[in-house]
Amino acid sequence: MLYFTRWKALATVLTALVVCLCAVPNFFPEATVKTWPAWAQRRLVLGLDLQGGSYLLLEVDANSVKKDRLDAVRDEARKVLRDARIQVTGGIVVRGDAVEARITKDTDVATALSKLRDMSQPLGGLMGGTGQRDLEVTETGGVIRITVTQPAMLDRMRKLVNDDPGVIGQIMRPQPVFAGGKMRGFRVYPGANRQAFARMGLRAGDLVTAINGTPLDDKDRAQEIFGTLNSSTEARVTITRANRQQDLVLNIAQIAAEAEQLGPGGDGNIPMEQAPVEAPPSGE
Numbered sequence: 001m002l003y004f005t006r007w008k009a010l011a012t013v014l015t016a017l018v019v020c021l022c023a024v025p026n027f028f029p030e031a032t033v034k035t036w037p038a039w040a041q042r043r044l045v046l047g048l049d050l051q052g053g054s055y056l057l058l059e060v061d062a063n064s065v066k067k068d069r070l071d072a073v074r075d076e077a078r079k080v081l082r083d084a085r086i087q088v089t090g091g092i093v094v095r096g097d098a099v100e101a102r103i104t105k106d107t108d109v110a111t112a113l114s115k116l117r118d119m120s121q122p123l124g125g126l127m128g129g130t131g132q133r134d135l136e137v138t139e140t141g142g143v144i145r146i147t148v149t150q151p152a153m154l155d156r157m158r159k160l161v162n163d164d165p166g167v168i169g170q171i172m173r174p175q176p177v178f179a180g181g182k183m184r185g186f187r188v189y190p191g192a193n194r195q196a197f198a199r200m201g202l203r204a205g206d207l208v209t210a211i212n213g214t215p216l217d218d219k220d221r222a223q224e225i226f227g228t229l230n231s232s233t234e235a236r237v238t239i240t241r242a243n244r245q246q247d248l249v250l251n252i253a254q255i256a257a258e259a260e261q262l263g264p265g266g267d268g269n270i271p272m273e274q275a276p277v278e279a280p281p282s283g284e
Contacts, residue, residue, distance in 0.1 A: 065156055066097070069148050072175045073135065074099045075189055077116055077146060079205055086112045099146040106142060113139050116146060121178055121219075123151055168229045168252075171196045176222065177207060185209035185216040185240075186226055201248045203241060210238035 004012070025040070077099055078092045087104040094100075101116075103109045120135035134152035138145050171193050174186035186208045190197040208226075209216055212235055216222040229235055235250045 066148065066153060067094075068173070069153070069156060070094045070097075070099055072173065072189065073119070073146055073148065075205065076119055076175055076177065076187060077101060079187065080115050080119065081112060084111060084115050086115070097147060100143055101146075102143045109139060109142055109144075113137065113144060116144055118179060118181075119146070121176070123155055168227075171200065172202065174208070174226060176219070178219075183217050183219045183222055186222070200250050202239070205241075207240040208237050209240055209245070212236050213238075 025036075071094065074092055074094055081088060081092070081101065086108045089102045089104045092099060092101045101112070103112050117137045120133045120137055123132045123134055132149065132151045134149060134155075136147045136149055138147075169191060171191050173189045173191045175189065177184045177187050184207065188197075188202055188206050188208055189204045211225055211228065214225055216225060229250075229252060233252055235252060237248050237250060239246060239248060
């Protein structure tokens with residue numbers, strides 16, 4: 001039989017009591033705990049099995065998120081430089097944690113740097129007033145390097161956890177586009193289901209500027225407006241393709257049903273007479 005002196009037994013009981021008291025805040029709402037004195041707000045973080053209630057654990061593949069973001073930055077940089085008629089040597093490539101482009105003519109470096117820096121936007125939400133931006137654009141010896149900042153990556157992963165991409169997220173990959181500090185819309189690229197993307201009548205690099213007549217020029221509401229596609233059966237989108245504006249009528253309900261049959265690879269056979277309707281270009 002183990003024997004403990006009285007002072008050891010008392011010390012054990014007091015230690016256990018202190019630990020239990022530190023766990024008490026876990027059983028009260030956060031708003032209630034904040035009204036307590038500062039010393040009483042200290043807590044031990046309990047495991048989910050001890051906290052009670054139901055929880056859903058979500059995991060984000062950081063490498064996959066980074067790759068998708070860099071691919072989108074590369075595509076947008078290619079479009080920006082092509083529109084500015086700036087030539088690059090060796091193409092625009094993803095190298096390591098950045099997108100790199102070697103400008104062919106030294107006289108074009110300053111212009112290219114300015115154009116690419118316009119792609120960088122302030123981070124919104126709680127970090128909006130800190131001066132942090134989503135992209136860092138630098139130049140060394142004619143090579144322009146575009147890096148996605150760490151705060152931007154964390155913000156992106158939080159959004160992936162909080163937002164359900166729905167069927168649209170499986171079909172297309174939107175990238176917000178800004179010019180002169182003003183939002184122009186979303187540049188769209190194929191998602192996991194490339195064939196469903198093509199069946200919508202879209203092409204990689206199309207700039208969606210309006211949905212159902214509502215312009216996507218307000219960065220605070222544009223994501224919300226774009227997200228309405230997930231709950232729509234049909235939508236009319238205005239796009240700019242090759243500097244020409246046109247309207248497309250997307251039969252989202254039909255495409256969604258087809259996407260489920262096609263799966264991520266998009267290898268199914270769907271009769272072409274079911275293609276979405278393309279409205280006449282605006283102004284014609």
